[in-house]
Amino acid sequence: MKRLAGKVAIVTGGASGMGRATVMRFLAEGAKVIVADLNEANGAETLAVARAQGHGDSVGFLRCDVAKESDVAAIVAEAKGRFGRLDIAYLNAGVGGAFGPIAETSVEDWDYTFAVLTRSVFLGMKHASQAMKEHGDGGVLLVTASIAGMVGGGGSHAYSAAKAACISLIENVAAELGPDRIRVVGIAPGVISTPLVHRGRPDKYEKQFSQQPWPERGEPGHIADVATFLASDEARFITGETVKVDGGLLAQGVALWGTGADNTFMKSAGVNRGTTGEAMVVRTLQSGDQKK
Ligand SMILES: NC(=O)c1ccc[n+]([C@@H]2O[C@H](COP(=O)([O-])OP(=O)(O)OC[C@H]3O[C@@H](n4cnc5c(N)ncnc54)[C@H](O)[C@@H]3O)[C@@H](O)[C@H]2O)c1
Incomplete structure (x- = not known):
């Protein structure tokens, strides 16, 4: 039996990186998937890969800006219209956002960062949970947070703060939606080799990719595997939790005495x-x- 048989999922940021890897894993496990992304060219490429793997009838793409409420509502409507229901919303889209010294950070860039990374998660939870309540079977709201939201030094000021807010939202909303059997869970990746980090040149970022104790670099598939588990019924008693998937990077801690x-x-x-x-x-x- 496939682990996500009969489930309908949305994956935001599904056109690239760990989102795309998760789309492919969800499809292989029997889910029907709406890929939602701002990047239409990469969305088309993702659909082509899915079709080549024989999943053409189980996948669709919708261009959307996850920071806009009407777009997020439209993704949920697309899942219901095309596949009849919604069981899993993987709220994963993201950008690097504002960076630089605090005195050099503009309000506009700060707000953009929070809109894409945090408002999107609030909107996804808001609209997807309503669709899940309609069928009454519960569901899963899964969020890509980051270890940058758990400790200092993992990212820029705005990015880290926005991801920390997501981790707080996961706990609080899980408490509200538990009685409806809607689980709210997060993944906090460490350094993962995706276009967001390497911009097409993975070889240039070997130092970042080799910081964790685990010998191999983080790959999108590592995240897709955990996302699939968390979205499946095997994880049915896990909610309000954000799981680090970082090859032991945070376990290494401040490393005062060396690594x-x-x-x-x-x-x-x-x-x-x-x-x-x-x-x-x-x-x-x-x-x-x-x-x-
Ligand atoms: N790669 C890492 O090391 C790492 C570590 C921790 C957390 N993350 C998080 O993982 C998630 C996925 O990132 P990735 O590394 O796979 O990057 P990626 O750039 O490969 O994929 C991100 C996708 O999100 C889409 N997107 C960005 N803004 C959007 C918007 N407003 N509306 C809709 N789609 C939008 C992009 O078009 C892209 O397809 C992000 O939330 C990121 O912050 C990444």
Whole structure:
């Protein structure tokens, strides 16, 4: 049995990056999908890929600006009109938005960032949840947040603040919609190799892609796999949660003592008894001891 058989989904920002990868995964798992994006050329390309994989009858594209309420309402109407219902809304579209020192950030750029990254999520939750209540079977509101919304230093001021607001919205709206069996969940990606980050030149960003402990770089498929799980009934008791998908980047923390093999605590073993007057015990490790 396919994990999303019989489900109808919307994926905003579905024409590129992790959105497109998720569209393909949702289709492969039996969902019908409306791809919603501002970029019509990439939307057409996404449909062509879906058709080539034999999913032509299960997918549609609608040009939309997720910051506009009428456009978001139109995506929900398209899902209902074309496929009869809505079960999953993946609110994923995004941009880098405003960057630079706080004193150099214009109100216009700040507002644009919040409109695309945060107002869009509010609008998606507002309209998609109404459609889910109509059929009474519940549903899933899934949001792409970011680790930049969880700690400092992960993105620009406006981007990080906008993603932090999304994480708050996920918790609060989950509490409201739980009784309706509408789950509200988020994914906080680490650094993922998408056009948003590499602009067509992944080789130039190797430093960013190799910051996390996990050896391989983050790929759109890593996000698509988690999105599929969270959207499926296998995750039916998860709501109000934002899942980090970052290869351990945040687990690494402030890394005061270095990272990986350069971490001071990995070079020797023993016990530090502080200022008790008892001696510290230190055992120098031979190369390879750390693995034992
Ligand atoms: N790539 C990363 O490392 C990373 C990390 C954390 C979070 N994210 C988030 O992941 C999400 C997807 O980004 P991606 O990396 O796949 O980037 P991407 O640029 O490949 O895809 C984003 C898509 O969103 C669309 N979009 C942008 N503004 C829109 C609007 N106003 N209306 C409709 N569509 C719009 C774009 O046209 C594009 O197709 C974003 O929310 C981004 O902030 C990305």
